[in-house]
Amino acid sequence: MTDASILRIEGLEAKVADEDLSILKGLTLDIGKGEIHAIMGPNGSGKSTLAKVLAGHPGYEATMGSVEFRGADLLDLEADERSQAGVFLAFQYPVEIPGVSIANFLRTAVQAHLPEDEELDVFDFTDILMERMEMLEMDVAFAERHVNDGFSGGEKKRNEILQMAMLKPKLAVMDETDSGLDIDALKIVASGVNKLSEEDPEMSVLLITHYQRLLDYIKPDFVHVMVDGRIVKSGGPEVALELEAGGYSEFETASAS
């Protein structure tokens, strides 16, 4: 699997930039090309911190360890460079950008992913956007709405998937994508991820979730349990089922002792 590795995290420690306390405490994780991994863990285990550290959030600081993405040092890159390199973070709480239409935002983002001397053709862009929206069963009028401004929880998450579909990442980190969604919205979002995954079998996915139910719709190859800033157990899909039956208490006790 080493040759096909896309993301390799080793002994990663990280904290909130202005604070001393570590949240990630030596996390190690290896994701191969085209694999779907799920990280499950209780609240406060550091799952979302991991997502933000991977995407380059300026409020977090990696203090130890390394993150290698497609052979390059990911921690060395700014957030925009990570995106251009192929990392995509689907936000748990997508941010509202009033006054900026989705179409305008995506045009700027897609342009930013092109080589510097390449100018995005506006008509090509519109065609692709329409096609992607159709694939995700979205109304074309959606593109004229302002980014996440006044969106329902479901609309915000679908907007994340649309961005992912437009930017075609190598690694998609999905931070609590299921939070705040009813079952219908969850199915739509999951089906979008599955379609993108079928379209590009080399795309790797890291699902971060508290609950098992997302994994009913997006089937992981590997499941990891994260407690107190570390991976404490890894295995196949069966790990998620065990968690559903037994909860996190077994691990939390182990970690506290």
Added chain:
Amino acid sequence: MVDMVITESQATQGVTEAFNAASVELLTKGEPAWLREGREQAWSVYEQTPMPNTRLEEWRYTDLTRLLQLASLRLPEVEVGPGSASTWPDRLRETTEQNREAAGHIVLIDGHVVHADIDPVLAEQGVILDSLHDALTLHPELVKEHLGSAVSADDGKLEALNMAMWADGIFVYVPSAVRLDLPIRVTRWISQAGAAYFSRVLIVAEAQSQVSYVDEVVSDDFDTQTLKSSAVELVAGAGAVLQYVTVQRAGSGVFVHSAQRTLAERDARIDTLNVGLGGSVHRVDLNAKLLGPGANSEMLGLYFGDGNQHFDFNTSQDHTEPNTGSDLLYKGALDGASRAVFRGIIRVLPGAQRTDAYQTNRNLLLSSGARADSLPNLEIEADDVKCSHGATVGELDTEAKFYLMSRGLDKVQAERLVVLGFLGEVLSRLPLGGVIEKVTGAIEEKLSQHG
């Protein structure tokens, strides 16, 4: 030049080598008696009115004694500028080309009309677009009836000075029920460093008529202070619709003062948009009067400051009749060590029941050296009204910036998008042809200099 000795007490009242009774007298040559009397009376108000200081609430944050160098200003030299567009300064020519689509144009260089045209169909219907000077001769009764009716010498020291000293102006008249589809566009170029330009705009829209008007000033940068003072009078008869937009893109060194009053009769609508981008100091005194039942005003403002720019918007919404509405939205972004002041008041008189009046000022600080002060206020004497006011001063949201950067936009692109989105709300409320593109372009130009 008039030789004169200015006493110390005169000097403290703002009497200078350029501004004095003799220079007012010179301006009145050939003018009708009523106007001469108006100027003389305005001059005496000016002389008797103390210079506003920061102890006055309305001037608390704009210290005229420090910011306005009255004594070093002079009146512009009378040069009739080049009439042919090919000889205009590049920036003026570019601007007028952008402003091509219009019902009529006036181009002024240093206060002199160098170009004027109007759609002949509209002219036939009685629409007037003239310099105020020409209108004095061509339409004396109309001008006499309205000039000074909205902005009078009694409104304040600077208003009195403008009334006494105005040298150029624009007169627009739209007869009853005539509706203009395209805006009238006025483009001004000022070129004389150290000069004081006094100008007036008078727009009269008769009952059921419709007109929009865009006034833009551009200039190079000046190393000595240059004054652009304007008095804007907007009068809308019953059911008329009047839209007034001013885009200030003057160079640095320019002190801009604009006194604006809107008079909206029954069911009339007067919308205003003040865009402040250039200049060193930009002060607007805007008073909207809702004089007839059903009258409405949308009052919009947009500003982008950088360097040491200083903006001060002083607004009032006066509701005197029932069922009137006013909705104010001023938004600005401030970079560098720039500063903005917003002071607004909604006044609802006892008879103005069922008034809807709103007032919002939002500021976005792009640097730690920028500052915004916002003072919204209400004075309500009627009980059946809907009124609200709100003000915010915020910084560029780091979460929003991270969100955009996580999609591949670099820091500058991310900020540009957030700022344009923030300010775009104002422009989208008054979508006049070409204005959005022009203002967006000018903001982008300023943003590209953002460190």
